[in-house]
Amino acid sequence: MQPSSDTITIALSKGRPLKETLPLFAAAGIEPLEDVHTSRKLIFETNRPDVRMIIIRSSDVPTYVEYGVADLGVTGKDVLMEYGAQDMYELLDLNVSRCKLMTAKIKGEQLPPGKIKVASKFINVARRYFANQGRQVELIKLYGGMELAPIMNLADVIVDIVDTGNTLRANGLETDEFIADISARVIASRLALKMKDEKIKPIIEMLANAVNNNGN
Numbered sequence: 001m002q003p004s005s006d007t008i009t010i011a012l013s014k015g016r017p018l019k020e021t022l023p024l025f026a027a028a029g030i031e032p033l034e035d036v037h038t039s040r041k042l043i044f045e046t047n048r049p050d051v052r053m054i055i056i057r058s059s060d061v062p063t064y065v066e067y068g069v070a071d072l073g074v075t076g077k078d079v080l081m082e083y084g085a086q087d088m089y090e091l092l093d094l095n096v097s098r099c100k101l102m103t104a105k106i107k108g109e110q111l112p113p114g115k116i117k118v119a120s121k122f123i124n125v126a127r128r129y130f131a132n133q134g135r136q137v138e139l140i141k142l143y144g145g146m147e148l149a150p151i152m153n154l155a156d157v158i159v160d161i162v163d164t165g166n167t168l169r170a171n172g173l174e175t176d177e178f179i180a181d182i183s184a185r186v187i188a189s190r191l192a193l194k195m196k197d198e199k200i201k202p203i204i205e206m207l208a209n210a211v212n213n214n215g216n
Protein backbone atom coordinates (compact mmCIF):
# COMPACT_ATOMS: atom_id res chain seq x y z
CA MET A 1 0.00 0.00 0.00
CA GLN A 2 1.34 3.47 -0.90
CA PRO A 3 1.61 5.83 2.08
CA SER A 4 -0.76 8.80 2.13
CA SER A 5 0.68 12.13 1.07
CA ASP A 6 0.98 13.33 4.67
CA THR A 7 2.99 10.30 5.81
CA ILE A 8 6.46 11.25 7.04
CA THR A 9 9.22 8.94 5.82
CA ILE A 10 12.44 9.03 7.84
CA ALA A 11 15.63 7.51 6.38
CA LEU A 12 18.00 6.22 9.06
CA SER A 13 21.59 5.05 8.60
CA LYS A 14 22.16 1.44 9.47
CA GLY A 15 25.44 0.51 11.11
CA ARG A 16 27.01 2.50 13.90
CA PRO A 17 24.65 5.48 14.12
CA LEU A 18 21.44 3.43 14.30
CA LYS A 19 21.97 2.24 17.89
CA GLU A 20 22.39 5.79 19.11
CA THR A 21 19.74 7.34 16.89
CA LEU A 22 16.77 5.08 17.69
CA PRO A 23 16.68 5.98 21.43
CA LEU A 24 16.48 9.67 20.48
CA PHE A 25 13.53 8.97 18.19
CA ALA A 26 11.96 6.84 20.94
CA ALA A 27 12.32 9.77 23.35
CA ALA A 28 10.66 11.91 20.67
CA GLY A 29 7.72 9.46 20.63
CA ILE A 30 8.59 7.55 17.44
CA GLU A 31 9.45 3.86 17.67
CA PRO A 32 9.58 1.16 14.99
CA LEU A 33 7.04 -1.60 15.58
CA GLU A 34 9.63 -4.37 15.21
CA ASP A 35 13.28 -4.91 16.02
CA VAL A 36 15.20 -3.20 13.21
CA HIS A 37 18.43 -4.91 14.26
CA THR A 38 17.17 -8.42 13.59
CA SER A 39 14.67 -7.85 10.78
CA ARG A 40 15.72 -8.12 7.11
CA LYS A 41 13.07 -5.54 6.21
CA LEU A 42 14.05 -2.11 4.86
CA ILE A 43 10.78 -0.28 5.60
CA PHE A 44 9.36 -0.16 9.12
CA GLU A 45 6.01 1.01 10.38
CA THR A 46 6.19 2.93 13.65
CA ASN A 47 3.89 3.45 16.63
CA ARG A 48 2.77 6.60 14.81
CA PRO A 49 0.55 5.62 11.88
CA ASP A 50 1.71 8.72 9.97
CA VAL A 51 5.45 8.00 10.35
CA ARG A 52 7.53 5.23 8.77
CA MET A 53 11.25 4.55 8.78
CA ILE A 54 13.51 3.23 6.08
CA ILE A 55 16.89 1.86 7.13
CA ILE A 56 19.65 2.10 4.54
CA ARG A 57 23.41 2.65 4.17
CA SER A 58 24.51 5.98 5.58
CA SER A 59 25.91 7.10 2.23
CA ASP A 60 22.51 6.49 0.56
CA VAL A 61 20.55 8.66 3.03
CA PRO A 62 21.27 12.00 1.26
CA THR A 63 20.13 10.52 -2.06
CA TYR A 64 16.73 9.49 -0.68
CA VAL A 65 16.29 12.89 0.96
CA GLU A 66 17.51 14.94 -2.00
CA TYR A 67 15.02 13.20 -4.29
CA GLY A 68 12.25 13.86 -1.75
CA VAL A 69 11.55 10.14 -1.37
CA ALA A 70 12.40 10.43 2.31
CA ASP A 71 11.20 13.58 4.09
CA LEU A 72 13.79 13.41 6.86
CA GLY A 73 17.11 11.60 7.08
CA VAL A 74 19.80 10.91 9.64
CA THR A 75 23.39 10.51 8.58
CA GLY A 76 26.91 11.54 9.55
CA LYS A 77 28.23 15.01 8.81
CA ASP A 78 31.11 13.24 6.99
CA VAL A 79 28.60 11.72 4.56
CA LEU A 80 26.93 15.11 4.04
CA MET A 81 30.26 16.84 3.44
CA GLU A 82 31.19 14.20 0.90
CA TYR A 83 27.81 14.16 -0.84
CA GLY A 84 27.56 17.95 -1.07
CA ALA A 85 23.79 17.94 -1.60
CA GLN A 86 21.93 20.98 -2.89
CA ASP A 87 18.24 20.37 -2.32
CA MET A 88 18.26 19.59 1.39
CA TYR A 89 18.69 21.28 4.72
CA GLU A 90 20.51 20.28 7.89
CA LEU A 91 17.98 20.79 10.71
CA LEU A 92 19.53 19.31 13.83
CA ASP A 93 22.79 17.97 15.26
CA LEU A 94 21.92 14.78 17.17
CA ASN A 95 25.31 14.94 18.91
CA VAL A 96 25.79 11.16 18.65
CA SER A 97 28.19 9.04 16.55
CA ARG A 98 30.76 11.70 17.31
CA CYS A 99 34.19 11.43 15.75
CA LYS A 100 36.64 13.55 13.76
CA LEU A 101 37.57 13.69 10.12
CA MET A 102 41.38 13.82 10.01
CA THR A 103 44.33 13.25 7.78
CA ALA A 104 46.71 10.52 8.94
CA LYS A 105 50.11 9.26 7.90
CA ILE A 106 52.79 6.76 8.94
CA LYS A 107 53.96 7.58 12.47
CA GLY A 108 57.03 9.79 12.57
CA GLU A 109 57.28 10.21 8.81
CA GLN A 110 57.16 13.54 6.99
CA LEU A 111 54.96 13.99 3.94
CA PRO A 112 57.04 14.25 0.76
CA PRO A 113 57.40 17.69 -0.85
CA GLY A 114 55.31 18.39 -3.96
CA LYS A 115 52.38 16.30 -5.06
CA ILE A 116 51.13 13.82 -2.44
CA LYS A 117 49.03 10.69 -2.88
CA VAL A 118 45.84 10.79 -0.81
CA ALA A 119 43.67 7.71 -0.31
CA SER A 120 40.14 8.05 1.05
CA LYS A 121 36.51 7.18 0.70
CA PHE A 122 35.94 10.94 1.25
CA ILE A 123 37.41 11.94 -2.09
CA ASN A 124 35.45 15.20 -2.47
CA VAL A 125 36.27 16.28 1.09
CA ALA A 126 39.94 15.45 0.47
CA ARG A 127 40.00 17.36 -2.83
CA ARG A 128 38.51 20.49 -1.22
CA TYR A 129 40.69 20.29 1.89
CA PHE A 130 44.01 19.99 0.07
CA ALA A 131 42.99 22.56 -2.57
CA ASN A 132 42.39 25.05 0.28
CA GLN A 133 45.83 24.19 1.63
CA GLY A 134 47.29 24.85 -1.81
CA ARG A 135 48.66 21.29 -1.97
CA GLN A 136 48.76 19.27 -5.14
CA VAL A 137 47.31 15.81 -4.67
CA GLU A 138 46.61 12.62 -6.51
CA LEU A 139 43.36 11.21 -5.14
CA ILE A 140 42.86 7.46 -4.75
CA LYS A 141 39.31 6.30 -4.03
CA LEU A 142 38.93 3.50 -1.47
CA TYR A 143 35.80 2.04 0.15
CA GLY A 144 37.16 1.08 3.60
CA GLY A 145 40.22 -0.01 5.50
CA MET A 146 41.98 3.23 4.51
CA GLU A 147 44.70 2.63 7.13
CA LEU A 148 46.23 0.00 4.88
CA ALA A 149 47.04 2.46 2.09
CA PRO A 150 50.10 4.20 3.64
CA ILE A 151 51.46 0.90 4.99
CA MET A 152 51.30 -0.68 1.55
CA ASN A 153 52.73 2.46 -0.05
CA LEU A 154 49.54 3.07 -2.03
CA ALA A 155 49.29 6.59 -0.58
CA ASP A 156 51.28 9.09 1.51
CA VAL A 157 48.28 10.18 3.53
CA ILE A 158 44.67 9.15 4.18
CA VAL A 159 41.55 11.11 5.03
CA ASP A 160 39.46 9.09 7.47
CA ILE A 161 37.31 9.11 10.55
CA VAL A 162 39.11 8.93 13.90
CA ASP A 163 37.37 8.18 17.17
CA THR A 164 39.53 6.44 19.78
CA GLY A 165 42.58 6.40 17.48
CA ASN A 166 42.90 2.65 18.07
CA THR A 167 42.73 1.72 14.39
CA LEU A 168 45.48 4.21 13.51
CA ARG A 169 47.70 3.05 16.39
CA ALA A 170 47.18 -0.62 15.57
CA ASN A 171 48.48 0.09 12.07
CA GLY A 172 51.46 2.30 12.96
CA LEU A 173 49.81 5.52 11.81
CA GLU A 174 49.20 8.89 13.50
CA THR A 175 46.82 11.75 12.96
CA ASP A 176 48.23 14.70 11.07
CA GLU A 177 45.67 17.43 10.39
CA PHE A 178 42.15 18.04 11.70
CA ILE A 179 39.48 18.54 9.04
CA ALA A 180 36.10 18.57 10.85
CA ASP A 181 34.12 17.49 13.91
CA ILE A 182 31.58 14.86 12.89
CA SER A 183 28.26 13.77 14.40
CA ALA A 184 24.92 12.46 13.17
CA ARG A 185 22.67 15.15 11.67
CA VAL A 186 18.99 15.32 10.76
CA ILE A 187 18.39 16.52 7.23
CA ALA A 188 15.18 17.38 5.40
CA SER A 189 14.34 17.69 1.74
CA ARG A 190 13.39 21.12 0.43
CA LEU A 191 10.13 19.63 -0.78
CA ALA A 192 9.28 18.14 2.64
CA LEU A 193 9.91 21.47 4.37
CA LYS A 194 7.58 23.15 1.91
CA MET A 195 4.79 20.56 1.93
CA LYS A 196 4.97 18.93 5.37
CA ASP A 197 6.39 21.58 7.67
CA GLU A 198 3.49 21.30 10.14
CA LYS A 199 4.40 17.68 10.82
CA ILE A 200 8.17 18.06 10.58
CA LYS A 201 8.47 20.99 13.00
CA PRO A 202 7.12 19.17 16.09
CA ILE A 203 9.24 16.09 15.32
CA ILE A 204 12.37 18.25 15.18
CA GLU A 205 11.36 20.03 18.40
CA MET A 206 10.87 16.72 20.22
CA LEU A 207 14.17 15.40 18.87
CA ALA A 208 15.95 18.56 19.99
CA ASN A 209 14.54 18.02 23.51
CA ALA A 210 15.71 14.40 23.41
CA VAL A 211 19.20 15.57 22.39
CA ASN A 212 19.27 18.08 25.26
CA ASN A 213 18.24 15.41 27.75
CA ASN A 214 20.68 12.85 26.32
CA GLY A 215 23.72 12.63 28.55
CA ASN A 216 22.12 14.69 31.35
Ligand SMILES: Nc1ncnc2c1ncn2[C@@H]1O[C@H](COP(=O)(O)OP(=O)(O)OP(=O)(O)O)[C@@H](O)[C@H]1O
Nearest residue numbers: 015016017057058059076077078097098099161163
Ligand atom coordinates in the same frame (compact mmCIF):
# COMPACT_ATOMS: atom_id res chain seq x y z
N1 LIG B 1 34.76 4.94 14.80
C1 LIG B 1 33.68 5.71 14.75
N2 LIG B 1 33.25 6.33 15.84
C2 LIG B 1 32.14 7.10 15.80
N3 LIG B 1 31.40 7.32 14.68
C3 LIG B 1 31.80 6.72 13.59
C4 LIG B 1 32.94 5.88 13.55
N4 LIG B 1 33.06 5.39 12.31
C5 LIG B 1 32.04 5.91 11.62
N5 LIG B 1 31.27 6.73 12.36
C6 LIG B 1 30.08 7.48 11.95
O1 LIG B 1 29.09 6.53 11.61
C7 LIG B 1 28.77 6.64 10.23
C8 LIG B 1 28.53 5.25 9.66
O2 LIG B 1 29.64 4.48 9.91
P1 LIG B 1 29.61 2.92 9.71
O3 LIG B 1 31.01 2.47 9.99
O4 LIG B 1 28.49 2.28 10.41
O5 LIG B 1 29.23 2.77 8.20
P2 LIG B 1 30.17 2.63 6.95
O6 LIG B 1 30.28 1.17 6.68
O7 LIG B 1 31.41 3.42 7.14
O8 LIG B 1 29.27 3.39 5.88
P3 LIG B 1 28.59 2.82 4.59
O9 LIG B 1 27.48 1.93 5.07
O10 LIG B 1 28.08 4.02 3.87
O11 LIG B 1 29.71 2.11 3.87
C9 LIG B 1 29.93 7.39 9.60
O12 LIG B 1 29.52 8.05 8.43
C10 LIG B 1 30.34 8.33 10.72
O13 LIG B 1 29.52 9.48 10.72
Ligand SMILES: O=P(O)(O)OC[C@H]1O[C@H](OP(=O)(O)OP(=O)(O)O)[C@H](O)[C@@H]1O
Nearest residue numbers: 144145146160161162163164165166167
Ligand atom coordinates in the same frame (compact mmCIF):
# COMPACT_ATOMS: atom_id res chain seq x y z
O1 LIG C 1 39.58 5.73 15.94
P1 LIG C 1 38.80 4.45 16.01
O2 LIG C 1 37.97 4.36 17.26
O3 LIG C 1 39.67 3.24 15.82
O4 LIG C 1 37.71 4.46 14.83
C1 LIG C 1 38.07 4.77 13.52
C2 LIG C 1 37.73 3.66 12.56
O5 LIG C 1 36.31 3.49 12.48
C3 LIG C 1 35.90 3.57 11.11
O6 LIG C 1 36.02 2.35 10.48
P2 LIG C 1 34.87 1.28 10.34
O7 LIG C 1 34.90 0.38 11.52
O8 LIG C 1 33.56 1.93 10.04
O9 LIG C 1 35.37 0.46 9.06
P3 LIG C 1 35.78 0.95 7.59
O10 LIG C 1 37.26 1.16 7.62
O11 LIG C 1 35.37 -0.20 6.74
O12 LIG C 1 35.01 2.20 7.25
C4 LIG C 1 36.96 4.49 10.49
O13 LIG C 1 37.00 4.32 9.07
C5 LIG C 1 38.23 4.05 11.18
O14 LIG C 1 38.84 2.96 10.53
